[in-house]
Amino acid sequence: MMPRRLPAFALLRFSMRTALLVSLACLTLPTVAVAQRFSAIKGQVLTDSTENPIRGAEVSIPQLRLSVLSDSAGRFRITGVTPGRQLISVKRIGFSPVTAVFDFRSGDTVDTDFLMIKPITALKAVKVQGAKPFLGMAQFELHRANGFGRFLGPEELEKNSNRQLVEVLQMLPGPTLFRSNVSSSAWVAGGRGQQSAGNTFQLEQYDKAKGAPGGQCWAAVYLNGAPVFQGLPGEQLFDLSTLNVATIAGIEFYNGAASVPTEYNATRNTCGVLVIWLR
Numbered sequence: 001m002m003p004r005r006l007p008a009f010a011l012l013r014f015s016m017r018t019a020l021l022v023s024l025a026c027l028t029l030p031t032v033a034v035a036q037r038f039s040a041i042k043g044q045v046l047t048d049s050t051e052n053p054i055r056g057a058e059v060s061i062p063q064l065r066l067s068v069l070s071d072s073a074g075r076f077r078i079t080g081v082t083p084g085r086q087l088i089s090v091k092r093i094g095f096s097p098v099t100a101v102f103d104f105r106s107g108d109t110v111d112t113d114f115l116m117i118k119p120i121t122a123l124k125a126v127k128v129q130g131a132k133p134f135l136g137m138a139q140f141e142l143h144r145a146n147g148f149g150r151f152l153g154p155e156e157l158e159k160n161s162n163r164q165l166v167e168v169l170q171m172l173p174g175p176t177l178f179r180s181n182v183s184s185s186a187w188v189a190g191g192r193g194q195q196s197a198g199n200t201f202q203l204e205q206y207d208k209a210k211g212a213p214g215g216q217c218w219a220a221v222y223l224n225g226a227p228v229f230q231g232l233p234g235e236q237l238f239d240l241s242t243l244n245v246a247t248i249a250g251i252e253f254y255n256g257a258a259s260v261p262t263e264y265n266a267t268r269n270t271c272g273v274l275v276i277w278l279r
Contacts, residue, residue, distance in 0.1 A: 039104035041112065042077040045070045045090060048117040057092040057116065062242045063228065082206070084235060087228050089278075090114045097278065101226040139225065140250040140277050148259040150174055152251040161246040168245055174255040175219060175272060177240075180211030186240040189216045190255060190271025201231040201269040212237055217271035219253075222264060224278055231269035243276065250277040 045057040053074025060067035061081060070076045083106045090098040095116040102110050137154075144151045150172045160168050166177050166186035176189040187207075203212055221229040221238040229238040252275035254260040264273050 037083060037106045038079065039081040039083050039106065039108050039110070040077065040079045041081060041088065041102065041104070041110040042075070043110075043112045043114065044074040045076060045092070045114045045116060046074055048115040051115070054092055054095070054116060057090055057095075057114075059114070060089050060091075061086050062089055063087065063236075063239055065242060082236065085228065085232075087223050087226065088114075090116065092116060094118060099224045099226065099278070101228065137249055137277060140252065140275075143252055143261055146261075148261075149252050149254040151253075154249055157245060157248050157251070163245055165240045165243050165245050165248070169240070169251070169253075169274075172251070172253050174253050175274065176216070178213055178216070182211040184241045185210045185212070187212055187237045188219045188221070188240060188272075188274050190219050201233070201235075204234065204236055207237045210239070217269075219272040219274045220264070220266075220268060220270040222273065222275045225263070225275075227266075229270075230266065243278075247278055248276055249279045251275070252277075 045054045045059065046052060047054060053070070053072070055070055055072050055074065057070040057074070057076070058067055059070060059076045059078065061078065063086065064080075064082060066078050066080060068076050068078055081104050083104045085101060085103050088100050088102060095118055098114050098116055100112075100114070102112075104110060140151070140153075143149060144153070152168065152171065156171070157168070160171075164186070166179060166188075169175055169177055169188060177186065178189065179186045201218065203214055208214075218229070218231060218237060220227065220231065229235055252273075254264070254273045254275075256272075257265070260273050264275065
């Protein structure tokens with residue numbers, strides 16, 4: 001018996017179906033590549049003097065809303081970190097909070113230890129009228145005394161602790177604030193609003209997907225004196241919704257380059273500077 005042969009039109013349909021399946025399979029390959037871009041951070045949380053492990057310390061990346069608790073050996077590990085500059089926060093009751101900024105490269109794991117210290121306790125209770133002083137606020141008070149920029153201190157922030165940060169920042173003249181129409185995100189730009197002619201910063205797809213508008217000259221953002229957004233190529237905008245007003249001790253905003261303190265002056269593609277001090 002002669003072998004059965006498929007008619008020409010059947011062979012054509014088979015070839016087209018095979019090509020379509022191959023094309024669909026190829027389309028799935030970038031998904032794997034994207035998954036491999038995420039970075040990670042691991043290490044231990046230890047006491048500063050004896051380097052004993054600290055259990056139950058919260059290690060978090062506020063902008064990405066990632067957090068873990070250290071185990072009985074002080075160990076922690078956070079995965080799914082978006083490459084780029086990220087602020088790491090470490091908190092534990094009975095210890096002073098620790099913050100640090102790391103540059104995460106695609107697919108890398110940062111291995112680091114955090115040393116925490118216990119705050120100095122007073123030998124005798126003293127009744128103090130007014131707001132409590134917070135760690136790092138000496139610089140804030142120095143800037144406020146100099147009279148440049150716009151400021152929100154502990155007294156205003158405590159009164160508005162139940163509001164969103166973007167709402168509180170509306171109390172300051174100068175910054176231009178944007179809320180997303182597709183997410184809970186919010187961002188801050190300089191008072192000039194539109195992107196200047198020399199500004200070359202381009203939004204990342206991540207921020208576009210969250211609803212950030214284009215064509216704006218965004219403000220640089222500092223947390224506890226460390227830059228978390230400077231308008232550098234590939235940077236993500238700082239999302240104001242990632243911070244709780246109840247955790248903030250002071251806010252500074254500088255609209256023009258002439259009023260920016262020297263420690264926040266830098267060559268960058270931004271308009272204005274927002275400085276946030278955490279408790």
